[in-house]
Amino acid sequence: MTTPTSSETFRIDAVAAPVLEAVDVTKHFTVRDSLGRKATVRAVENASVALHAGKVVALVGESGSGKTTLARLLAQFYPVTSGQIRLDGTSAPAAGRGYFRRVQLIFQDPFSSLNSLHRIRHILGRALRVHGHASTKAEVHEKVLELLRRVNLTPAEDFIDKRPREMSGGQLQRVSIARALAIRPAVLLGDEPISMLDVSIRLDVLNLLAKLRDEEGLALLYITHDIASARYLSDEVRVMYAGQMVEGGPKEAVIQSPKHPYTRLLIESSPDPDRSSGGGLRDASGSAEDLGEPPSLTNPPSGCRFHPRCPFAMDDCRRAFPERTTFDDGQWAHCWLHQHGRSAELENSSGKDRS
Numbered sequence: 001m002t003t004p005t006s007s008e009t010f011r012i013d014a015v016a017a018p019v020l021e022a023v024d025v026t027k028h029f030t031v032r033d034s035l036g037r038k039a040t041v042r043a044v045e046n047a048s049v050a051l052h053a054g055k056v057v058a059l060v061g062e063s064g065s066g067k068t069t070l071a072r073l074l075a076q077f078y079p080v081t082s083g084q085i086r087l088d089g090t091s092a093p094a095a096g097r098g099y100f101r102r103v104q105l106i107f108q109d110p111f112s113s114l115n116s117l118h119r120i121r122h123i124l125g126r127a128l129r130v131h132g133h134a135s136t137k138a139e140v141h142e143k144v145l146e147l148l149r150r151v152n153l154t155p156a157e158d159f160i161d162k163r164p165r166e167m168s169g170g171q172l173q174r175v176s177i178a179r180a181l182a183i184r185p186a187v188l189l190g191d192e193p194i195s196m197l198d199v200s201i202r203l204d205v206l207n208l209l210a211k212l213r214d215e216e217g218l219a220l221l222y223i224t225h226d227i228a229s230a231r232y233l234s235d236e237v238r239v240m241y242a243g244q245m246v247e248g249g250p251k252e253a254v255i256q257s258p259k260h261p262y263t264r265l266l267i268e269s270s271p272d273p274d275r276s277s278g279g280g281l282r283d284a285s286g287s288a289e290d291l292g293e294p295p296s297l298t299n300p301p302s303g304c305r306f307h308p309r310c311p312f313a314m315d316d317c318r319r320a321f322p323e324r325t326t327f328d329d330g331q332w333a334h335c336w337l338h339q340h341g342r343s344a345e346l347e348n349s350s351g352k353d354r355s
């Protein structure tokens with residue numbers, strides 16, 4: 001394994017040029033507490049991620065890890081505090097209005113993201129008209145039917161005149177995806193797109209997203225706290241903790257052999273019927289740790305923000321966030337264990353089989 005300089009870290013996993021990327025992005029929000037005092041929420045710190053055509057990157061982490069903020073920065077909902085968002089190699093502000101045709105965000109809650117007063121014909125037809133992809137009534141009709149078929153809402157004629165309240169959550173999420181596709185994007189950013197759906201239909205929506213990647217070459221960011229669905233859908237995984245990007249790499253490498261204690265905790269805490277023992281993180285002595293709660297982002301821990309919960313924490317962890325350590329298969333992690341030649345302690349901390 002090697003430890004690159006910071007200037008080498010941004011494109012380590014890039015084979016082709018990315019369609020969309022966040023480069024060393026930081027986002028701080030100013031808020032006021034109940035007494036009117038100003039505070040800074042350090043939501044994302046120096047995060048980088050690159051999205052390529054025909055590939056899915058899963059962004060995983062607990063609530064409050066900064067996943068949604070990063071997706072919204074990629075969607076240009078608000079400006080970065082520092083760093084850059086680049087579309088086709090051009091910084092986002094220079095990309096102009098065309099940016100919003102190329103990058104579409106799919107929200108977690110399809111019920112609130114669609115206007116319940118309008119029929120599906122109007123919802124999808126409006127997106128087509130506004131972006132100049134259909135003009136006449138007949139053209140809109142045909143293209144709305146085509147969109148419904150692309151998202152497997154068939155027979156399309158049965159859905160075109162329905163209103164959102166007449167449809168299930170899974171059907172509505174397909175309409176949300178169809179509305180995004182109406183604009184002919186190159187990138188879809190899915191912010192927990194299946195988490196509010198019934199378990200029985202989650203797989204259908206994941207398969208639809210996989211089809212859009214494989215058959216239409218879309219670049220996808222899939223945000224989730226669910227390791228199993230990340231493993232099912234993604235090609236690459238990125239792990240965020242308290243605003244810091246802590247690990248990444250090919251999905252099987254990250255899930256089979258996590259190099260960051262937090263990733264290991266996430267994986268071992270996820271439901272897995274093949275594992276008989278309970279989840280959790282153990283130190284080298286084998287004792288399970290009480291891992292507590294994620295930190296406040298208005299006053300986050302210094303250095304590695306995971307250190308108050310980490311059974312391996314050492315002085316350096318409190319002092320500074322570690323440089324990236326890269327491994328042979330392209331996997332990487334920000335953890336002082338690897339910088340101090342103590343990788344084996346993490347490897348030996350759990351004997352659970354993740355295959």
Ligand code: SF4
Nearest residue numbers: 304307310317335336
């Ligand atoms: Fe734990 Fe330190 Fe690694 Fe952070 S850097 S995960 S505190 S060992």
